[in-house]
Amino acid sequence: MPLRHYYAIAFCPFILVLQLGCAKATQDNAAESTKPSGLIRLAKRAAVPSQAVFEVDLPQAVADGLTNSDTLETADWEQVFHIHAETAEGLDWRKLPPVQGSYRVTNNHLIFEPLFALQAGVNYHAVFNPSKAGLLPEGTSFDVIEATLRLERPRAMPETIVSQVYPTANSLPENLLKFYLHFSAPMSQGNVYSHIHLLNARNKKIDLPFLEVDEELWNPDGTRLTILFDPGRIKSGLLPREQDGPVLQKGQSYTLKIDATWPDAAGAPLKKGFTKKFIVAAPDVEIPSPARWTMTVPEAGSINPMTLDFPEPLDHALLQRLLWIEDAGKHAVEGQVQVRNSERQWTFVPSRGWKDGDYRVVIGTGLEDLAGNNVARPFEVDRVQRPEDEFIPDYVTLDFKVGN
Secondary structure (H helix, E strand, O other): OOOOOOOOOOOOOOEEEEEEOOOOEEEOOOOHHHOOOOOEEEEEOOOOOOOEEEEEEOOHHHHHHHHHOOOOOHHHHHHHEEEEEOOOOOOOHHHOOOOOEEEEEEOOEEEEEEOOOOOOOOOEEEEEOHHHHOOOOOOEEEOOEEEEEEEOOOOOOOOOOEEEEEOOOOEEEOOOOEEEEEEOOOEOOOOHHHHEEEEOOOOOEOOOOEOOOOOOEEOOOOOEEEEEEOHHHOOOOOHHHHHHOOOOOOOOEEEEEEOOOOEEOOOOEOOOOEEEEEEEEOOOOOOOOHHHOEEEOOOOOOOOOEEEEOOOOEOHHHHHHOEEEEEOOOOEOOEEEEEEOOOOEEEEEEOOOOOOEEEEEEEEOOOEEOOOOEOOOOOOOOOOOOOOOOOOOOEEEEEEEEOO
């Protein structure tokens, strides 16, 4: 009785068979031993269980013929059983060269062992055509058996979390410029705004609260994302603000929500979602003035921190980059920076004990508060009254002395 169709079964938990063609055996004499007894499948490689081989069940007569044949070259084997990786989208896989590897017949199984480990998520098209070997019993023929198989990607366990969102304060200015989202591991990129929401006090989503840019603002290792509010709805006198008003409104409360479904770089969803509730204070239009900062100077010989306290929160990322300490020779002092107290405090712990002498805190004038006002000019600056060619220093300094 001819076999018309074969349905593939995955023998390993990480194997997925996507589709299988049909096979048909025709015989003058019904010799059951010449009927295909199994299917094309993937199986674990005995020597390396984490890798896979292709395997075909053989009719006894075909198995005997292949086992006893010493004349088959690699090209002959490829005629009998060939595999093509679907690595080029839009190209016919039949026109791609076959996967390279070795063949053997064991216990009525034809086994193909790829030269290189198979890639997860790639379709492999396997074609078995025993008639090509010229070893079938006389009067017996088979149609080609085809199968499309692939290794499933290992299911990644949710482990990544939102480790922090800056600013951390629960009272934020109406003209807040940005949020920094920090993750415990690299995240997937692209379409990030579908996972980030701003809710009002009635728990209703606000439409398009953020400036959705094509070039997402990730740090190099993919663990920090910067999301911006539309500057056009922050600055006074601009059309978007006049038409739609500011995103945030003084006296109102909001919730920043990050979906748990957001996949990390390994494809696993976040271990849990994240919410940040905050209330909105009046707009901040004043520049952060170093003259108003409070400095705590350490004792000579100690490794106590030098501390700066600010009257308002400053930009967390810029505090890490645009503040440093130099000695009298203008050499940067080595040490560790920490930002605390809801970004109202900057501390510097030296790698070695403080020596007697003169020091200075160097402050890049690009250092901003939460509303984008920097040390040199406010965010709302009038470019007509203060043109671009106005001289602005790269940095300003605060001097201090350690010891006598």
